[in-house]
Amino acid sequence: MNTIEAVYTQITAITDAEIQKLVHDPIELLTRVIQPVLWLMMFGEVFARVRGIPTGSIPYESFLVPGVLAQSALFIAIFFGISAIWERDLGILYKYMMSPAPREALVLGKALAAGVRGLTQAVMVYIIGLLIGVGLRVTVPAVLGMAVMIVLGSAVFCTFSLIIACIVKTRERFMGIGQVLTMPLFFASSAIYPISLMPSWLHVLAMINPLTYQVDALRLFMLPGYQTSFGLGTDIAVQVGVFAVLLAIAARMYPLILS
Amino acid sequence: MVSARVDDVPEVAIEVTDLTKRFGDVVAVRGVSLRVPHGIVFGLVGPNGAGKSTTVKMLTTLTPPTSGSARVAGFDVRRSPVEVRRRIGYVPQMQSADPDLTGFENLLVYARLYALPRANRRRKILDALHLMDLGDVRDRLVRHYSGGMVRRLEIAQSLLNEPRVLFMDEPTIGLDPLARHMVWERIKHLRAGLGTAIFMTTHYMDEAAELCDRVAFMSEGKIAGEESPSDIEARYGTGMMLDDLFIRYTGGNMLVEERAAAP
Numbered sequence: 001m002n003t004i005e006a007v008y009t010q011i012t013a014i015t016d017a018e019i020q021k022l023v024h025d026p027i028e029l030l031t032r033v034i035q036p037v038l039w040l041m042m043f044g045e046v047f048a049r050v051r052g053i054p055t056g057s058i059p060y061e062s063f064l065v066p067g068v069l070a071q072s073a074l075f076i077a078i079f080f081g082i083s084a085i086w087e088r089d090l091g092i093l094y095k096y097m098m099s100p101a102p103r104e105a106l107v108l109g110k111a112l113a114a115g116v117r118g119l120t121q122a123v124m125v126y127i128i129g130l131l132i133g134v135g136l137r138v139t140v141p142a143v144l145g146m147a148v149m150i151v152l153g154s155a156v157f158c159t160f161s162l163i164i165a166c167i168v169k170t171r172e173r174f175m176g177i178g179q180v181l182t183m184p185l186f187f188a189s190s191a192i193y194p195i196s197l198m199p200s201w202l203h204v205l206a207m208i209n210p211l212t213y214q215v216d217a218l219r220l221f222m223l224p225g226y227q228t229s230f231g232l233g234t235d236i237a238v239q240v241g242v243f244a245v246l247l248a249i250a251a252r253m254y255p256l257i258l259s
Numbered sequence: 260m261v262s263a264r265v266d267d268v269p270e271v272a273i274e275v276t277d278l279t280k281r282f283g284d285v286v287a288v289r290g291v292s293l294r295v296p297h298g299i300v301f302g303l304v305g306p307n308g309a310g311k312s313t314t315v316k317m318l319t320t321l322t323p324p325t326s327g328s329a330r331v332a333g334f335d336v337r338r339s340p341v342e343v344r345r346r347i348g349y350v351p352q353m354q355s356a357d358p359d360l361t362g363f364e365n366l367l368v369y370a371r372l373y374a375l376p377r378a379n380r381r382r383k384i385l386d387a388l389h390l391m392d393l394g395d396v397r398d399r400l401v402r403h404y405s406g407g408m409v410r411r412l413e414i415a416q417s418l419l420n421e422p423r424v425l426f427m428d429e430p431t432i433g434l435d436p437l438a439r440h441m442v443w444e445r446i447k448h449l450r451a452g453l454g455t456a457i458f459m460t461t462h463y464m465d466e467a468a469e470l471c472d473r474v475a476f477m478s479e480g481k482i483a484g485e486e487s488p489s490d491i492e493a494r495y496g497t498g499m500m501l502d503d504l505f506i507r508y509t510g511g512n513m514l515v516e517e518r519a520a521a522p
């Protein structure tokens with residue numbers, strides 16, 4: 001087996017294990033649908049009625065859908081840190097680290113698994129979106145573009161979360177810090193309102209937040225007539241760049257979660 | 260006389276020189292030196308806290324030594340950790356199988372992490388499961404396995420890459436007597452069929468006597484002595500048992516003296 005093939009096998013070993021768990025216990029996925037439903041049907045409906053948020057030619061209900069999708073993928077990806085701590089406590093991670101697989105492969109496997117979980121959310125959000133009558137692009141290229149953006153964004157936040165787990169090391173501390181990080185990530189982004197509305201300090205935060213770029217690209221692929229804020233090239237470059245840096249850090253730090 | 264070829268498999272499986280590990284103020288392992296030849300079962304025995312698990316973690320590249328050196332399967336654990344990992348199997352003291360996957364799926368993850376060729380992956384997994392007597396339960400979630408089954412699954416897992424050196428840290432800790440004997444049977448079976456070195460730790464003397472060709476007694480981070488269970492009586496007199504030596508080496512020698520004083 002050549003090196004590339006071996007590394008591919010190692011990455012997908014981790015991803016497939018996560019997928020197998022979803023197959024054994026799909027109920028968990030269904031519980032994940034509640035949050036986007038609440039956001040779209042309650043928050044979205046009310047704020048659309050208020051008409052206080054300028055979203056150009058796009059109705060607010062539509063504007064919100066990619067943001068809510070990104071949010072639910074974000075929450076799932078952030079969960080991977082705590083699940084790594086859990087796997088450490090069960091002894092599973094010791095065995096992973098004992099294998100000859102490069103740490104990068106172990107991290108990438110988790111990142112891709114977060115992407116797969118994110119895609120299951122996408123399926124559900126599309127269904128809700130269509131049910132509540134939001135106009136979504138459902139052409140093959142648009143859906144593929146959306147899928148790539150979900151996987152990319154999930155990979156970014158999953159890797160970020162693994163780094164946090166390697167630093168805090170316990171479930172309790174992760175719970176605390178997870179809350180503290182996830183909410184600002186979500187609100188300091190373009191997920192639920194255009195960043196042009198933000199006060200300048202928040203605007204700066206939103207501009208360095210990868211979620212902003214993920215949501216911008218998602219809107220491009222999901223909403224007919226959406227004009228990107230930064231351009232698709234920038235959206236992708238920012239996320240790929242951030243992911244590369246996080247992957248390098250996470251691969252170095254991963255063994256620290258054991259001690 | 261035939262001279263040994265330089266590129267032969269190294270005749271020693273494990274060679275440890277002055278290995279030391281500190282955790283802050285705690286010195287868990289203090290200058291341990293050991294030599295383990297191929298093809299034997301070597302037992303590191305000693306009470307809880309003696310430093311056995313820490314020694315195994317250094318030998319399996321999980322934790323770096325503070326000082327000293329160790330070669331395992333011909334490679335230095337510090338300089339070539341990946342080469343060592345390719346050639347060893349490890350059954351940790353703590354359970355490590357994934358409860359949310361089946362036995363087969365657990366092994367598949369490792370077969371792929373070891374990058375075993377796709378063509379014989381399935382065959383090897385099934386062989387390992389059969390060897391550990393788990394063929395019938397391979398598609399059951401591990402959360403429904405008994406403690407003994409999980410242990411045997413972990414041993415199966417550690418065999419997938421056909422290790423030169425197999426490490427087992429307290430392989431029967433927490434198992435009921437029946438499950439223990441079943442694990443013992445499997446370990447003996449391995450030893451007969453494999454030609455690898457097995458390095459195990461235990462604090463049960465009956466286990467060491469049953470399985471090990473050679474034992475080293477560890478106490479407070481140091482090796483206090485080495486013995487071969489099979490010739491203890493020849494060396495120390497009839498009635499002398501591994502338990503007595505354990506006590507002599509690892510704390511007080513009351514029992515040995517009592518026995519000597521008895522008529």
Ligand SMILES: Nc1ncnc2c1ncn2[C@@H]1O[C@H](COP(=O)(O)OP(=O)(O)O)[C@@H](O)[C@H]1O
Nearest residue numbers: 282285286287306307308309310311312313314
């Ligand atoms: N990660 C660690 N941090 C601090 N102390 C440790 C750590 N691991 C082990 N020790 C200490 O090192 C000593 C030896 O432990 P261990 O190797 O687990 O012994 P054994 O396996 O023989 O029971 C103990 O005093 C234990 O508390």
Ligand SMILES: [Mg+2]
Nearest residue numbers: 311312352429
């Ligand atoms: Mg131990």
